[in-house]
Amino acid sequence: MTCLPAKTDKKLGLAIDLDTCVGCNACVTACKGWNDQGYGAPLSDQNPYGADPSGTFLNRVHSYQVQAVDTAAVIVNLPRSCLHCEVAPCVTVCPTGASYKRVEDGIVLVNEDACIGCGLCAWACPYGARELDAAAGVMKKCTLCVDRIYNENLPEEDREPACVRTCPTGARHFGDFADPESKVSQLSRARGGVELMPEMGTKPVNRYLPPRPKDTLQASPLAPLLDIKATGFAGWLDKMLGKI
C-alpha cells in the first residue's frame, strides 16, 4: 500500500562518516555481491566487459572537492544510497502498491512481483537511490539488507547491512534513529549529522557525518627552510656571491 505510515516503530538507517570514508568502494562491491544472490532479482550488468559497460547498483561512491576560502581543498568521498525517507516520495507515486514503507522499522522496499517498471519512483527520488534493472525490468533499491539484519541463520555480528559489515574503515554505522540512545543517534548528535537535500521535504532517516575540520595548513611544508640565514664563512660567501 502506497500510503505512508504516520509513524514507524523504528527508524532503521545508516550514519555515514565522511571523515573516515576513504572511497575504497568496498561497500559498493559488498552490496552488489550480497544483493546478487538472495533477495529479489539479481543486480544485472549489461555488456560488463565490453566497450560500454553498465549495470545496476544500489550504492555508489562519489568524490567531491570542497574548496573553502583561504585554505587547501579537501577531498570528500560520499557513498550515495537510499536514505529510507520518512516522507518517501517514491512510495506515494507508485501506481501499483509495489513500493511501500514498513511500519515496523521504516525500511522502504519494492515488491518486485507487483512492480510494472514504470520508473516514476526513480523520478520522484531526489537522491538517485532507485535504478530500474535492465534485465529484470523491475525497480531495484537498497533494502537495508532486510534479509541479513533479521536473519537468525547468520552469526550475530553479520546481522547488519553488507556495506556496514564490510567497511574496512568503520565509516558506516547501522542502527535505529528513533531511539535517541542508539549508537547512530548519539554519533549523529555528536558529529552534527546532516540530511541531504532537506529542501526536498523528504525527511531522510540516514545521516551524513561531515568531515572534521582539518588542522590549519602552512603555505608550504618547506617554508621554514627558506628562512635560514647563513652565518660565519657561509654568510661571507653568501654576501660575496650575491655581489658578483
Added chain:
Amino acid sequence: MHPAPSVLVFTVLSGLGFGTLAFLALFAHLYGLPALLLWGLGYGFAIVGLLASTFHLGHPERAWRAFSQWRTSWLSREGIAAVATLTVLAPVALSDWLELGWSRAPATLGAALALVTIGTTSMIYTQLKTVPRWNHWTTPVQFFAFALAGGAMLTGQGIAPLMLALLALAVMAHWQYGDRRFAEVGASMGSATGLGALGKVSVFDPAHTAGNYLMREMIFVVGRKHAAKLRVIALVLACVIPALILVVSAHPVAIGAAVMIHLIGAFAARWLFFAEAEHVVGLYYGKR
C-alpha cells in the same frame, strides 16, 4: 529528463483525445458518419496514447495493477479516470453515431471525467519536487491548454483560434517561469552532498565513468543545444499557423491541415518539456 518517444506519444495524443471527447460530449450535434469519424478520432487518440504509455514499462503485462493505488498515486488516478471517461462516454458516442436517440445525460459527466483525466496526467509531472521546472502551476495549465485547444480545433469550434492564443500564452508562461524554477527551489551541489557549509563543492572523481540508468533517464543535457530555436518552432507550428488557417477557413480540409501542423508543434513543445527539465539528481554528477 529523457524525452522517451512512448511518453511523448502518450501525453500528446491522450491530451488531444480527451480534449476532443470533452468537446464532443458537451457541444457536438453530429450524427451518422461525421459522428463516427470524430468520436472515432477522439477515442482513437485517447486509446493510442494510453497504449503508448505501456510501451516503456518493464512489465506491461502487470499494467492492470496500476488501477489500485488511487489514494496516493496520480499515475493510478490517471488510469482510473481515463478508463472511466471512455466507459461513460461510450453510450453517448454510440447513440450519436447510430442515431439511437439515447439520453445524453452521461455526456456532462463524461466531459467532466475527461477534464479530470487531463488534470491527472499533468499532475504525474507537476507533483515531482525533484524536477523543479515541472513542479509549478504552469504545468497543469499547459496540459489543459493543449488538450482544449486541440479538442476545439478537431471538433471545429469557433473558439479554436482563441484557444490556440491561450495555449501560446500558457506555453510561454511555462518557459518563462520554468527557466527560474531550479534556482528558486534552491537545491545545489552543496545541499545534495551536505557539504555546502564547508566550501564550494565540485566533482573530483565521478562515481563511475560509464553511463547508468540515472544518467540515461534523468540527465538529458544533450538535447538543450537547440532549445531556443525549438521553442520558436513549437510555438509557430502548435499555435500561430493553425490559428491563422482556422481564421481563414473552417472547411474540414483546413481543419485537418491545422490539426496536423498543430500536432507537429505539440510534439516539439512536449519534447522540450522533457528535454529542458532538470532533475536534482544531476547535482550529484555535477550536471543538471
